[in-house]
Amino acid sequence: MLDGNAIAGTLHDVFGGDMTTATGTCGSCGDRGVLAEVRVYLHAPGIVARCRHCESVLLVIVERRGVACVDVSGFAALDQPHSDE
Numbered sequence: 001m002l003d004g005n006a007i008a009g010t011l012h013d014v015f016g017g018d019m020t021t022a023t024g025t026c027g028s029c030g031d032r033g034v035l036a037e038v039r040v041y042l043h044a045p046g047i048v049a050r051c052r053h054c055e056s057v058l059l060v061i062v063e064r065r066g067v068a069c070v071d072v073s074g075f076a077a078l079d080q081p082h083s084d085e
């Protein structure tokens with residue numbers, strides 16, 4: 001079982017910062033936690049992150065022509081950490 005740390009590099013590329021410490025709220029069950037703790041599946045079509053509590057899909061990353069497309073619609077809220085940059 002992989003967690004959010006497995007996609008830290010991909011998330012960094014997409015969001016331009018470390019997202020493993022970002023706090024997300026599940027749109028299905030309301031569970032709140034940092035992205036480092038989500039369940040990650042790399043072999044779904046693209047990369048899929050699921051809620052550790054209810055298994056709902058929170059985040060999907062699909063790469064098309066070298067550009068990563070991110071769907072975060074599974075989150076009720078996603079609070080990005082403050083960047084030092």
Ligand SMILES: [Zn+2]
Nearest residue numbers: 026029051054
């Ligand atoms: Zn949930």
